[in-house]
Amino acid sequence: MSIAAPEPKANMGQPVPRYDAVAKVTGMAKYAADMPLANPAYAYLVTSAIAKGRIDSFELTEARNIRGVIDIVTHENAEKLKDVKLFSEGGYMSTTVQPLKSADVAHDGQIIAVVLADTFEAGREAAHRVKVNYRPATPSTTFDSPGTTSGPAKGQASRFKEDPKVGDFAKAFDEAEVKITASYETPTQHHNPMELFATSCVWTGDNLTIYEPSQYVYGLKNGVAAQLGIDADKVRVINYYVGGAFGSKGSTTPRTAIMASLARRLNRPVKLVPTRDQGFTIATYRAETRHQIQIGANRDGKLVALRHEGAEVSSRPDAYVVGGTKTTTRLYACPNVDSLVSIVHADRNTPGFMRSPPEVPYLFALESAMDELAVKLNMDPIELRRVNDTMKEPIGGKPYTSRSLMACFDEGARAFGWSQRSAAPKSMTDGDWLVGYGCATTCYPTQMAPAAARVRLQRDGRVRVEIAGHEIGNGAYTVIGQAAAEKLGVPFENVSVHIGDSDLPPAPVAGGSNSTASTCSAVMMVCDQIRQRLFRALMPNESVIDKAKETVGMGQTPVAESANSGRPLDREKAFDALGVSVVEEYGEWKPEDAPKDSFRAMQQGQVRIVGGSAMSDKIAYAFGAEFVEVRIDKWTHEIRIPRLVGAFAAGHIMNPRTARSQLMGGLIWGMSSALLEATELDPRYGRYVNDNLADYLLPVNADVQDVEVIMLSEQDDHINPAGVKGLGELANVGTNAAVCNAIFHATGQRIRKLPVRLENLEV
Amino acid sequence: MSDKTNSTTRSGFDRRMFLAGAAGSAVVPLTARAAGPAPNAAAAPDPSLPVDVTLRVNGDSRLLTIDARTTVLDALREHIGLTGSKKGCDHGQCGACTVLIDDRRAISCLTLALAAEGRDITTVEGLAKGDKLHPMQQAFIEQDAFQCGYCTPGQIMSAIACVKEGHANSEADIREYMSGNICRCAAYPNIVAAVKQAAPEILKG
Ligand code: FES
Ligand code: FES
Numbered sequence: 006m007s008i009a010a011p012e013p014k015a016n017m018g019q020p021v022p023r024y025d026a027v028a029k030v031t032g033m034a035k036y037a038a039d040m041p042l043a044n045p046a047y048a049y050l051v052t053s054a055i056a057k058g059r060i061d062s063f064e065l066t067e068a069r070n071i072r073g074v075i076d077i078v079t080h081e082n083a084e085k086l087k088d089v090k091l092f093s094e095g096g097y098m099s100t101t102v103q104p105l106k107s108a109d110v111a112h113d114g115q116i117i118a119v120v121l122a123d124t125f126e127a128g129r130e131a132a133h134r135v136k137v138n139y140r141p142a143t144p145s146t147t148f149d150s151p152g153t154t155s156g157p158a159k160g161q162a163s164r165f166k167e168d169p170k171v172g173d174f175a176k177a178f179d180e181a182e183v184k185i186t187a188s189y190e191t192p193t194q195h196h197n198p199m200e201l202f203a204t205s206c207v208w209t210g211d212n213l214t215i216y217e218p219s220q221y222v223y224g225l226k227n228g229v230a231a232q233l234g235i236d237a238d239k240v241r242v243i244n245y246y247v248g249g250a251f252g253s254k255g256s257t258t259p260r261t262a263i264m265a266s267l268a269r270r271l272n273r274p275v276k277l278v279p280t281r282d283q284g285f286t287i288a289t290y291r292a293e294t295r296h297q298i299q300i301g302a303n304r305d306g307k308l309v310a311l312r313h314e315g316a317e318v319s320s321r322p323d324a325y326v327v328g329g330t331k332t333t334t335r336l337y338a339c340p341n342v343d344s345l346v347s348i349v350h351a352d353r354n355t356p357g358f359m360r361s362p363p364e365v366p367y368l369f370a371l372e373s374a375m376d377e378l379a380v381k382l383n384m385d386p387i388e389l390r391r392v393n394d395t396m397k398e399p400i401g402g403k404p405y406t407s408r409s410l411m412a413c414f415d416e417g418a419r420a421f422g423w424s425q426r427s428a429a430p431k432s433m434t435d436g437d438w439l440v441g442y443g444c445a446t447t448c449y450p451t452q453m454a455p456a457a458a459r460v461r462l463q464r465d466g467r468v469r470v471e472i473a474g475h476e477i478g479n480g481a482y483t484v485i486g487q488a489a490a491e492k493l494g495v496p497f498e499n500v501s502v503h504i505g506d507s508d509l510p511p512a513p514v515a516g517g518s519n520s521t522a523s524t525c526s527a528v529m530m531v532c533d534q535i536r537q538r539l540f541r542a543l544m545p546n547e548s549v550i551d552k553a554k555e556t557v558g559m560g561q562t563p564v565a566e567s568a569n570s571g572r573p574l575d576r577e578k579a580f581d582a583l584g585v586s587v588v589e590e591y592g593e594w595k596p597e598d599a600p601k602d603s604f605r606a607m608q609q610g611q612v613r614i615v616g617g618s619a620m621s622d623k624i625a626y627a628f629g630a631e632f633v634e635v636r637i638d639k640w641t642h643e644i645r646i647p648r649l650v651g652a653f654a655a656g657h658i659m660n661p662r663t664a665r666s667q668l669m670g671g672l673i674w675g676m677s678s679a680l681l682e683a684t685e686l687d688p689r690y691g692r693y694v695n696d697n698l699a700d701y702l703l704p705v706n707a708d709v710q711d712v713e714v715i716m717l718s719e720q721d722d723h724i725n726p727a728g729v730k731g732l733g734e735l736a737n738v739g740t741n742a743a744v745c746n747a748i749f750h751a752t753g754q755r756i757r758k759l760p761v762r763l764e765n766l767e768v
Numbered sequence: 769m770s771d772k773t774n775s776t777t778r779s780g781f782d783r784r785m786f787l788a789g790a791a792g793s794a795v796v797p798l799t800a801r802a803a804g805p806a807p808n809a810a811a812a813p814d815p816s817l818p819v820d821v822t823l824r825v826n827g828d829s830r831l832l833t834i835d836a837r838t839t840v841l842d843a844l845r846e847h848i849g850l851t852g853s854k855k856g857c858d859h860g861q862c863g864a865c866t867v868l869i870d871d872r873r874a875i876s877c878l879t880l881a882l883a884a885e886g887r888d889i890t891t892v893e894g895l896a897k898g899d900k901l902h903p904m905q906q907a908f909i910e911q912d913a914f915q916c917g918y919c920t921p922g923q924i925m926s927a928i929a930c931v932k933e934g935h936a937n938s939e940a941d942i943r944e945y946m947s948g949n950i951c952r953c954a955a956y957p958n959i960v961a962a963v964k965q966a967a968p969e970i971l972k973g
Contacts, residue, residue, distance in 0.1 A: 007910070007911070007961075008961065009910065009911045009912040009913075009958055009961065010910075010912070022909050022910070022912070023909070023912070025917070026908075026909040027901070027909070028917075029914055029917030029920050030892075030901065030905040030908045030909055030914075030917075030920060030924060031852070031892065031893065031895070031896055031901070031905065032850070032851070032852020032853070032891065032892035032893045032921045033852070033893075034917055035851065036851075036854070036918065038845075038851075038855070039845070039851035041849065071816070072816040072817075073816075073835075124834075124835050124838075125838075125842055125846065126835040126837045126838060126842075127816075127835065130837075196952075197952060198916070198918070198952055199854070199856045199862060199864055199916070199918040199919045199950065199951070199952045199953075200854070200856070200916070200918045201855060201856070246916070246917060246918075247916060248854070248916050248917070248918025249915075249916040249918055249952045249953055250916075251952075278855060280858065281856070281857045281858070281859065281861075476916075477916060478914075478915030478916030478917070478953045479915070480915075662912050663912070663915075665912075666912050666915055666953075666955060666958065667915065669954070669955075669957060669958075670915060670953045670954040670955065673954035673956065674954060677954075697857065697859060697861060698856070698857045698859070698861035698862050698950060699859070699861045703950055703952065704954065704956070705947040705948075705949075705950060705956075706942075706943045706944075706946040706947045706949070706951075706956045706959065706960065707943045707944050707947040708947075709943070709954070709956040709957060710943075711957075712957050
């Protein structure tokens, strides 16, 4: 065991090395743009230089004359594709803006033309020689821009059902002994996965194959089919590996159907590798948000009143909303709660999920305000969380299925050395460094969605698992393989895992951190079906179903035992009794509370995610406590983070190695979000000005020092058969506030707007 | 491209003229250039015609007929079929395309294939000897130094060079000299651990 492969604690699987490790270190892992194509035409996008207005005309002669150019497609000659709804409104799309449909421009960087050429180089040159005559209008681009429209999220976004409230906030706040009112802001951010938004389309007769990095191959398959107006069975999406996604590859973006249409027109494979800057506008992003928090508390720290008002930017046509009040109003015990979320519609591309979409901005606000309250109460911030910890959420009174928040604080504090902290701001220094310690709660809803799997077991103990899951760096191959190996009692090396292909049984979007819980629950269920067949062959007179049922759910039965189930199954004998060499089972799993149409929706690429705060009789979240040491040079205001410590509890941990890496990456993401990341918008033109990897600040190796991840043992039998709480989005939530809380401790200055840059400090 | 960056005419910079010069310098003997510009412009080769270039990659020579503007990265990926090296920005900003050219790390998206002719290019595909992984590859697996794996080929090539350059003597050194390779999954601490693990074996030879 090493730091990278932590010793498993109770209710944790083995830290086996990644299933796909050799493929990834040898360059053999084929990402979408790596798939071989026969004589592809290269597509190169031309995107809009205005954010609003119309295209008067194109001047294409010069571009068309470039040697190797095959065609240039604009709204004047493109196939008209069908309109499809936004994914969050029952459709598939990341945006309802349909490029190449008309002369209208709805946002900066919208696709307005596509050059097709025999080489990438010719396509690029021709794209640079396309001249566009615009009739621009003045865009309204963000908060406070004249001409935006705004209104409550409730009523315009169908996924946003309710502004949570309980009791009488106004009265309780009015009468509270201690009060905080503060406003917070978070910036526009872009996911910037390292892999570009590539798409290749190949037609064989009337069958279409798409190679594209996707967090949802069934969604993409159905979304593109709907846009093209063809049978979804004719479309296959393949992506064995996704080079990072973080939400950006979850919904269908307009580029894919455009490429499919062009490939059909040319009768030739088409390959698109958009540029990095195009990725800022042809896919989604995390929109800027604003918050006002009001907290009333007793002198002992108990909350008596809480109000969270949030505002988010979306595009003109779409009501995309993250609505994190569903979490912030339920996190702590508080009898009087009020909230309101509104949407501001601007001339922008439609935002979309980005790692912990609601929690990152909304918990930044709440957890900063909690720290402000602790300061005002002269109370240790951990004790403030302890006083308000609860096993029942306050809005509906539903019980948390499990909640190890304070255990995380206690373990994290010990590892971090929180007791060394002197409470007063500006009281800790080291030479020229002002030192600050800060902490915050982190949490993420436990979500699941229906999934199906096919599993084959051979007499010799070899196993093949098929499920259209997604390897986005989450370790999907590995944990799916482990789930099958553990259930069927075979070595991990015996399992071959097949994912990333929409011809396989459907899995949900790899989003909302539901992937491991959903896919492993489905695979385990199907493995149980196999076990039942084998048991039945050997013990025809016994109640074999019950026998196999005992092993359902690693939450109930420790892993090793579940593989053996008390009575080891003699596999070879069972096969001989059955008289076959292979047993194969297909099964569809759905979580408790899943709606009736779940399985049909699953086949159609529409997810029915359940969990979090949306369950009927309970609420399920993973929790953690995050600690930050910040150092600020008192002369230059340089900000460094020498230490990040996170302690997390997320139910059954399938693989401590992959889990630790995801949590570690999350902590660094959170630090990056707090200190570095912001997409700078030029409000005059609605244009992202730092749309490249040099100007969009991301952490590099030298920005990261000690990062410690602690995983607590936790068992939760009320969530899903795998007992898993998703953790891919758990660690980058609390970090934002923890950094600002540490900066306050170091400097006495409260920063309420992210990211914190040295020019914001007035030490 | 984004139309907003369409400044070919405004800046007066003409890529085709520039490249004609670049290509010329690679194939025309110096003496010819010393004689001054070609007297007859019509005799200059058409810069949009493909050119022949031989690249030596992982020990194998490959003759390619490609656009003169083709980068080493695109030559590897689109023409030779070696897709291990990745495109993350095409601008020299991310390091995903890092290869070794004559044993030094190079950003293959900013290196023209023509400029690499006659030099030894090593890519991630050229590291393992049969089934035996290079020590750096093995260390990346053991230290779980990646998640999505997209930056990994570039990280590994950089890491090998980092060791050979003598920049792997401390964690601070490794962090500094590995900072040209962005990992959005943020596997950084594990990358540092992997470089530390593999360094002694690599230096031993
Ligand atoms: S692709 Fe070459 S540095 Fe990014
Ligand atoms: S492993 Fe995903 S970018 Fe480095």
